[in-house]
Amino acid sequence: MFKIGDFSRLGQVSTRMLRHYDQLGLLKPSHTDEWTGYRYYTIDQLARLHRLIALKDLGFSLEQIADLLNRGDDLPVQELRGMLKLRQAEIARELQVKQSQLSHVEARLQQIEQEGRPSPYEIVVRPLEGHTIASIRQIVPHIAEMPYYCLVMYEQLYATLAQFKVPTLEPEITLYHNDEFQETNLDVEVSLPVAPSTQVATERLTVRDLPEVALAAALIYEGPLKEMEPAILALLTYIGTHNHVIAGPLRELHHSGPVHSNGQPVPSAVVELQVPITPSAH
Numbered sequence: 188m189f190k191i192g193d194f195s196r197l198g199q200v201s202t203r204m205l206r207h208y209d210q211l212g213l214l215k216p217s218h219t220d221e222w223t224g225y226r227y228y229t230i231d232q233l234a235r236l237h238r239l240i241a242l243k244d245l246g247f248s249l250e251q252i253a254d255l256l257n258r259g260d261d262l263p264v265q266e267l268r269g270m271l272k273l274r275q276a277e278i279a280r281e282l283q284v285k286q287s288q289l290s291h292v293e294a295r296l297q298q299i300e301q302e303g304r305p306s307p308y309e310i311v312v313r314p315l316e317g318h319t320i321a322s323i324r325q326i327v328p329h330i331a332e333m334p335y336y337c338l339v340m341y342e343q344l345y346a347t348l349a350q351f352k353v354p355t356l357e358p359e360i361t362l363y364h365n366d367e368f369q370e371t372n373l374d375v376e377v378s379l380p381v382a383p384s385t386q387v388a389t390e391r392l393t394v395r396d397l398p399e400v401a402l403a404a405a406l407i408y409e410g411p412l413k414e415m416e417p418a419i420l421a422l423l424t425y426i427g428t429h430n431h432v433i434a435g436p437l438r439e440l441h442h443s444g445p446v447h448s449n450g451q452p453v454p455s456a457v458v459e460l461q462v463p464i465t466p467s468a469h
Contacts, residue, residue, distance in 0.1 A: 188217060194228040198236045213239055213253055241267055245274045280331075287331035290416060297417040298424065308406040308418055310425045315438070315461055317399035320360060321348055322378035323391050330370045334413070337361065338447050340377045343391060345445075348379065351387045356380035359441040360397070376436075400435060400463040408458045412446060415458060422460050435463030 195202045208214040209226065214236055216226035235256060242252045301307065323344050327336045341359065348355055356379065364374035378397070385394050404426050408418040419437070426433060443457035 188227040188229055191216070191226040191228065194232075197230075198233055198240075200236065200240065208239065211249060211253070213249065213256065238267065242270075245270055284329065284331040287329075290413065293417075295420070298420045301421070306421050306425065308408070308421050310404055310406045310422060312402055312404050312464070312466070315400035315403045315405075315463065318360070318380045318397045319383045319385065319394065320378035320397045321353065321355070321381045321385065321387065321392055321394050322362075322376050323347075324364075324374070324376040324393070327373040327375050328371060330373060333373065333375070334452060336375065337377060338450065338452070340375070341445070341447055342450075344377055344379060347389060347392050348381070348387070353381055353385055353387055356382075357442075357444070359445060361439040361441075362397075363437045363439070400461075402466055403435075403438075403461045403463045404431065405459055405461040407442075408460060410455055412452050412456055412458070415460075418458075418460060422462060426462060426464055430467035431464040432467075433462055434465045437462050 189197065191202050191205055195205060198205075205214065205226070205228075209216060214232065217229045217232060218227040219225070220227070238256060239252060242255060243249075247255070321344065323340045325336065325340060327333055345355075358380075360378045360380070362376040362378065364376060381394065387394055404422055406418060406422050408415050423433075438459075438461040440459040440461065441456055442459055443453075443455075446453050446456045446458075
């Protein structure tokens with residue numbers, strides 16, 4: 188048997204926490220000397236301690252840990268591994284959301300810094316030509332997940348068109364259909380121009396006409412996609428300051444080719460951002 192200090196070193200847990208776990212009934216010593224009060228542990232108790240710490244680090248409450256450890260099956264390693272994978276996914280999403288929030292703050296800061304200065308982008312107002320497009324449209328749960336969903340949707344689009352031997356044209360066109368800004372449930376469509384005679388349609392893929400637009404505000408952005416938000420804000424600011432009204436979904440045209448390669452975003456892209464508008468009467 189091991190004294191509490193020795194068991195603490197074996198399990199890499201402080202003696203204070205071991206006493207706390209004893210008081211809670213989570214890990215009671217194998218033996219407590221009735222005269223001295225010294226706690227003694229056996230090597231077999233390390234397995235329970237390792238499970239206890241793993242569950243605690245996974246974010247379970249002490250009450251939940253007690254229920255799991257007292258089920259009588261010693262919580263198999265495979266079950267712990269499954270819990271770990273779930274927690275890894277949760278943490279990855281939390282980090283993704285935080286990174287997205289930081290990017291939004293940076294974009295707003297850049298916009299504030301540009302106040303009173305000429306826009307760093309050349310914004311033009313012009314008509315937009317129409318296209319026949321093959322597209323996949325889906326709701327993206329959160330704005331932070333946009334890169335992942337766009338990657339998967341474009342992969343599905345290319346694979347489906349290749350399966351039906353449909354020739355594609357350029358550029359890729361991503362459309363954002365929400366009528367107002369929101370961070371969740373984003374209505375996104377990824378598309379490729381195809382010949383007007385294309386007849387393919389599946390449960391996921393649609394061939395439709397993307398109509399021409401009489402007037403749109405547009406600019407060219409060059410750089411990483413994840414840093415494009417300041418350009419979007421600059422375009423929307425231009426529309427607002429000129430008293431125009433947004434009259435259709437934001438279009439994102441990838442003029443430098445596909446924006447994903449080998450399952451990853453390309454380091455830099457040339458993108459045209461277009462917003463259909465109704466011009467001010469003034």
